[in-house]
Amino acid sequence: MQQGPDELSLVFQALADPTRREILSRLRGGPTTVGELAEPFAMSRPAISQHLKVLERAGLIERTASAQWRTCTLRTEPLDEASAWVERHRGEWNARFDQLDEHLRTRKGTTDA
Amino acid sequence: MQQGPDELSLVFQALADPTRREILSRLRGGPTTVGELAEPFAMSRPAISQHLKVLERAGLIERTASAQWRTCTLRTEPLDEASAWVERHRGEWNARFDQLDEHLRTRKGTTDA
DNA sequence: GCTGCATGTAAGCAACTCCTTAATTAATGA
DNA sequence: TCATTAATTAAGGAGTTGCTTACATGCAGC
Numbered sequence: 001m002q003q004g005p006d007e008l009s010l011v012f013q014a015l016a017d018p019t020r021r022e023i024l025s026r027l028r029g030g031p032t033t034v035g036e037l038a039e040p041f042a043m044s045r046p047a048i049s050q051h052l053k054v055l056e057r058a059g060l061i062e063r064t065a066s067a068q069w070r071t072c073t074l075r076t077e078p079l080d081e082a083s084a085w086v087e088r089h090r091g092e093w094n095a096r097f098d099q100l101d102e103h104l105r106t107r108k109g110t111t112d113a
Numbered sequence: 114m115q116q117g118p119d120e121l122s123l124v125f126q127a128l129a130d131p132t133r134r135e136i137l138s139r140l141r142g143g144p145t146t147v148g149e150l151a152e153p154f155a156m157s158r159p160a161i162s163q164h165l166k167v168l169e170r171a172g173l174i175e176r177t178a179s180a181q182w183r184t185c186t187l188r189t190e191p192l193d194e195a196s197a198w199v200e201r202h203r204g205e206w207n208a209r210f211d212q213l214d215e216h217l218r219t220r221k222g223t224t225d226a
Numbered sequence: 227g228c229t230g231c232a233t234g235t236a237a238g239c240a241a242c243t244c245c246t247t248a249a250t251t252a253a254t255g256a
Numbered sequence: 257t258c259a260t261t262a263a264t265t266a267a268g269g270a271g272t273t274g275c276t277t278a279c280a281t282g283c284a285g286c
Contacts, residue, residue, distance in 0.1 A: 009129050015198070016125035017274085018118075024202055034233060047275055049234060054273090068232045068283045079203035085128075086199060089137055090192035130244085147263060160245055162264060167243095181253045181262045 007059070008085060011078045014058035019043070020051050024060060027074040034070050120172070121198060124191045127171035132156070133164050137173060140187040147183050 005013070014020055023037055038048040052072060055061045059078040063070045118126070127133055136150055151161040165185060168174045172191040176183045 005129075006131060008134070009131060012125050012129035016118075016122050016129055018122060019274095021121070021198070028202065035231095043274095044276065045233070046235080046277085050274070053234095065233095065282095070233065074202075076203040079199050083196070083199045083203060085134070086192050086196045089141065089187075090189040090196060132244095148261095156244095157246065158263070159247085159265080163244075166264095178252095178263095183263065 007078065008081055010058040011060065011082045014054050014060055015082070017051070017054075019048075020055055023048075023051060023055065023072075024074060027061065027072060031071045031073045034072065037072060120191065121194055123171040124173065124195045127167050127173055128195070130164070130167075132161075133168055136161075136164060136168065136185075137187060140174065140185060144184045144186045147185065150185060 004010075015024075019041060022041075026032065026037060026040075034045070034048065034052065037052075038045055041048060052061065052063065056063060060075055062073045062075050064073070065071075117123075128137075132154060135154075139145060139150060139153075147158070147161060147165065150165075151158055154161060165174065165176065169176060173188055175186045175188050177186070178184075
């Protein structure tokens with residue numbers, strides 16, 4: 001009984017690849033089929049399929065089937081948590097909100113890691 | 114002639130591990146020795162050393178030696194780029210600034226991925 | 227039904243990740 | 257000098273990633 005990585009790790013890991021980031025960037029233009037998405041990449045279709053699976057596992061895209069096309073849609077919710085983590089760790093805010101942050105964290109019993 | 118992963122990928126990859134995120138969180142309290150850093154983890158010292166190497170490679174920490182101690186210091190600059198990428202891809206801003214963004218991107222000739 | 231198109235799954239492979247234990251380096255202090 | 261302390265390096269193993277090619281699935285139109 002082994003549990004997989006936590007949600008935040010899945011998101012960061014999904015973002016840790018230029019191809020996947022480019023896919024997400026392209027999806028900002030609106031829902032897109034896998035074929036359109038794969039077209040600009042010098043990479044086989046199955047490779048793109050696998051990248052999409054990683055993005056889907058992280059909750060960053062949604063795939064809906066209609067006829068023989070799979071339409072991919074960007075889902076930005078998981079980025080909120082990622083953004084919150086990054087913002088909490090950068091710049092001048094840290095020193096100022098460190099104590100409050102710590103307080104809230106221990107109150108909620110989360111690990112913050 | 115193979116080039117390593119780009120800077121942004123290194124940062125996201127470094128963040129894609131709970132142990133490393135926890136290390137960064139702990140470093141917000143100020144510079145810390147490897148020993149102090151390793152103490153709360155159920156993991157061998159070499160494992161921590163290797164995590165620190167990943168963080169260093171991503172530019173997220175700096176290690177300075179004094180006597181037999183290595184002091185680790187948080188460096189937040191790489192998070193700025195990560196933050197910029199995430200913010201550009203989330204929320205309502207996307208639709209509004211998509212065109213401008215695309216315009217700037219193509220003008221500068223960057224890939225944005 | 228069969229054919230073609232869009233996509234996914236399977237299997238395989240090199241490279242990498244994340245951990246381990248054992249050995250090594252380097253500084254401290256009696 | 258020698259033992260102790262702090263940390264890294266080395267070697268190795270189980271599992272994962274990121275690609276490949278080959279095969280399978282599933283829908284559309286004839």
